[in-house]
Amino acid sequence: MTAILAKPAVPASVAPHDDDMVICVRGLRNQFGEQVVHEHLDLDVRRGEILGVVGGSGTGKSVLLRSIIGLQTPSAGEVTVFGEQMLGREETEARNVRRRWGVLFQNGALFSTLTVAENVQVPLREYYRRLDATLLDEIAGYKIAMSGLGPEAGPKYPSELSGGMRKRAALARALSLDPELLFLDEPTAGLDPIGAAAFDSLIKSLKDILGLTVFLITHDLDTLYAICDRVAVIADRKVVAVGTIPELLALDQPWIQEYFNGPRGRTAAKGAETLHEEAEERASRAAPPAVQADARG
Amino acid sequence: MSGADFTNDNGVLRFRGVLTLARLGDVADRVAAIDGRPTAIDLSGLERIDTVGAWIVHRLVRDNDIPVEGADANTARLLEQVAAADQPVKVRPDKTPSFVRVLKQIGDAVCTAGHTLIGLTGFFGATLIAAWGVIRHPRRFRYNAVARQFEVVGVEALAIVGLMSFLIGVVIAQQGAIQLRQFGAEVFAINLIGRITFRELGVLMTAIMVAGRSGSAFAAQIGSMRLAEEVDAMRTIGVSPMEALVLPRVLATVLLMPLLGFYASLLALLGGGLFTWISLDIPPITFITRIREVVPLTDVLTGLIKAPVFGLIIAMAGCFQGMQVEGSAEAVGLRTTSAVVQSIFLVIIINAVFAVFFASIGWV
Numbered sequence: 001m002t003a004i005l006a007k008p009a010v011p012a013s014v015a016p017h018d019d020d021m022v023i024c025v026r027g028l029r030n031q032f033g034e035q036v037v038h039e040h041l042d043l044d045v046r047r048g049e050i051l052g053v054v055g056g057s058g059t060g061k062s063v064l065l066r067s068i069i070g071l072q073t074p075s076a077g078e079v080t081v082f083g084e085q086m087l088g089r090e091e092t093e094a095r096n097v098r099r100r101w102g103v104l105f106q107n108g109a110l111f112s113t114l115t116v117a118e119n120v121q122v123p124l125r126e127y128y129r130r131l132d133a134t135l136l137d138e139i140a141g142y143k144i145a146m147s148g149l150g151p152e153a154g155p156k157y158p159s160e161l162s163g164g165m166r167k168r169a170a171l172a173r174a175l176s177l178d179p180e181l182l183f184l185d186e187p188t189a190g191l192d193p194i195g196a197a198a199f200d201s202l203i204k205s206l207k208d209i210l211g212l213t214v215f216l217i218t219h220d221l222d223t224l225y226a227i228c229d230r231v232a233v234i235a236d237r238k239v240v241a242v243g244t245i246p247e248l249l250a251l252d253q254p255w256i257q258e259y260f261n262g263p264r265g266r267t268a269a270k271g272a273e274t275l276h277e278e279a280e281e282r283a284s285r286a287a288p289p290a291v292q293a294d295a296r297g
Numbered sequence: 298m299s300g301a302d303f304t305n306d307n308g309v310l311r312f313r314g315v316l317t318l319a320r321l322g323d324v325a326d327r328v329a330a331i332d333g334r335p336t337a338i339d340l341s342g343l344e345r346i347d348t349v350g351a352w353i354v355h356r357l358v359r360d361n362d363i364p365v366e367g368a369d370a371n372t373a374r375l376l377e378q379v380a381a382a383d384q385p386v387k388v389r390p391d392k393t394p395s396f397v398r399v400l401k402q403i404g405d406a407v408c409t410a411g412h413t414l415i416g417l418t419g420f421f422g423a424t425l426i427a428a429w430g431v432i433r434h435p436r437r438f439r440y441n442a443v444a445r446q447f448e449v450v451g452v453e454a455l456a457i458v459g460l461m462s463f464l465i466g467v468v469i470a471q472q473g474a475i476q477l478r479q480f481g482a483e484v485f486a487i488n489l490i491g492r493i494t495f496r497e498l499g500v501l502m503t504a505i506m507v508a509g510r511s512g513s514a515f516a517a518q519i520g521s522m523r524l525a526e527e528v529d530a531m532r533t534i535g536v537s538p539m540e541a542l543v544l545p546r547v548l549a550t551v552l553l554m555p556l557l558g559f560y561a562s563l564l565a566l567l568g569g570g571l572f573t574w575i576s577l578d579i580p581p582i583t584f585i586t587r588i589r590e591v592v593p594l595t596d597v598l599t600g601l602i603k604a605p606v607f608g609l610i611i612a613m614a615g616c617f618q619g620m621q622v623e624g625s626a627e628a629v630g631l632r633t634t635s636a637v638v639q640s641i642f643l644v645i646i647i648n649a650v651f652a653v654f655f656a657s658i659g660w661v
Contacts, residue, residue: 112625117388141386161623178318178347205557209378
């Protein structure tokens with residue numbers, strides 16, 4: 001697997017139909033008035049991977065996310081999710097794709113008039129009306145526990161939660177339909193390092209167990225090193241490179257070099273190395289994997 | 298892929314197919330309705346399972362303490378994960394009896410009303426202190442902010458207040474004329490218009506309009522500033538929010554309400570005059586002469602004295618409610634509503650007090 005430096009101005013080709021591609025973006029163009037945010041942007045997300053999306057502030061990471069999940073209609077281009085064309089779809093058809101993904105918005109976007117448990121149940125009630133109340137409550141209960149919230153969080157309202165708890169509650173809601181694909185918009189922004197690390201390992205373990213594909217927008221270098229299988233770099237209005245971090249480091253692209261080799265990037269790399277060594281040490285001592293503890297953390 | 302299904306094989310529950318949320322079908326109900334205690338669970342026929350399926354299996358295992366057979370590595374891990382998440386999580390708030398709940402609501406409402414009254418009085422005091430501070434240090438007075446509020450509260454309200462008053466003048470003249478015609482005293486409609494607009498309606502309707510336009514805006518603006526921690530930022534920089542936010546708004550509303558009220562009365566007269574001219578054939582000159590005869594100066598003064606008080610109430614309620622915003626954006630909406638309701642309510646009460654007062658000092 002080698003990193004691909006995107007060729008400039010690739011013509012919008014037809015999205016390949018491939019079961020291993022969960023998301024396929026071709027020739028995407030987004031424009032707000034005079035300002036062009038994306039042009040000829042191509043991106044593939046493979047099944048079962050965690051793809052990190054990085055880029056400077058204002059390079060349109062969130063706009064890309066919104067284009068994929070259908071909140072923003074691009075000026076041109078094609079977006080395919082699970083092999084289904086997403087642009088210009090009927091609402092009823094789009095629902096079938098929508099129930100296979102979960103989205104974690106940057107600020108949680110929990111419904112403020114509903115409790116955490118009710119928030120988690122909203123997608124379930126919307127798509128599976130026949131589920132009985134006991135099962136609904138039980139599902140909400142274990143999703144809340146799985147996302148690492150304490151047992152007293154269920155009946156609370158979002159305004160009563162701290163920032164980190166709100167993120168976890170929002171993750172519980174994003175996971176409520178057991179999605180195959182998870183969109184995370186800066187999941188660790190605003191969390192303390194302990195909370196952020198716990199969130200990282202939570203996502204990693206959920207991905208391993210549930211076989212999730214994760215589309216992750218982040219500024220957090222630690223998150224990139226810790227959990228991302230591949231990283232896509234957005235610059236100059238398109239995805240300039242996709243690959244593992246060592247592959248990206250081998251590229252001669254000024255922004256990438258500055259990003260990963262800046263003081264913060266080097267610290268994060270060192271931290272990731274130490275973590276790796278610790279993990280290997282633990283494995284060599286034949287201790288059982290710490291997946292469960294992490295997930296509850 | 299086939300939907301989820303299971304068979305009860307002498308107590309051994311054999312699941313097969315895709316045991317996921319989307320393909321669950323009636324499995325959950327049927328599992329709940331099994332007769333007798335199952336002895337084992339066989340998952341070897343499963344094609345796929347998700348957490349909801351795992352939860353249903355886990356529930357059976359937990360309740361009956363039975364072994365699971367034929368689970369592959371991933372399914373086993375998923376079951377472990379779900380079991381780990383099976384903690385006593387509270388999903389619903391504790392239920393209270395409805396009688397207690399009603400009592401609690403009444404109690405809460407009384408407490409809120411009391412707190413609001415005390416808070417509003419305290420806020421009035423704080424505004425006076427801020428005003429005194431500005432009087433002692435006139436350089437701290439914010440001319441620009443006040444001028445801006447003059448524009449927002451006064452100039453931008455001219456069109457809507459004017460139109461409203463004009464139409465109310467027309468309606469009063471028309472309804473008055475219809476009733477007075479029965480006595481052949483249509484001309485007295487002019488008395489009605491003149492006295493009621495200057496004394497009551499001009500100022501009162503303006504107050505209601507300003508409460509709806511500006512009182513709500515004050516609450517919403519200051520409320521969203523509170524949410525975005527702008528008010529806290531002001532405090533830490535050393536800018537007093539009372540001086541920077543509240544005082545200009547209060548001052549602008551207090552000073553502009555008499556002007557707006559007088560302007561509203563004039564436009565109501567215009568509407569009434571136009572109606573009597575067109576409909577009752579009373580020429581404008583007669584209308585004006587008659588107004589000067591029947592409307593005493595005290596009527597105009599009554600309106601002008603009431604107006605700044607109304608303005609003060611509206612600005613106080615708006616700014617106070619804005620400053621009370623906490624938590625979520627929902628609070629901004631609730632506080633804005635309370636600001637409008639409270640200011641209109643208080644304006645009408647104070648108006649009644651004024652009516653009694655002016656009557657007793659002989660301004661009738």
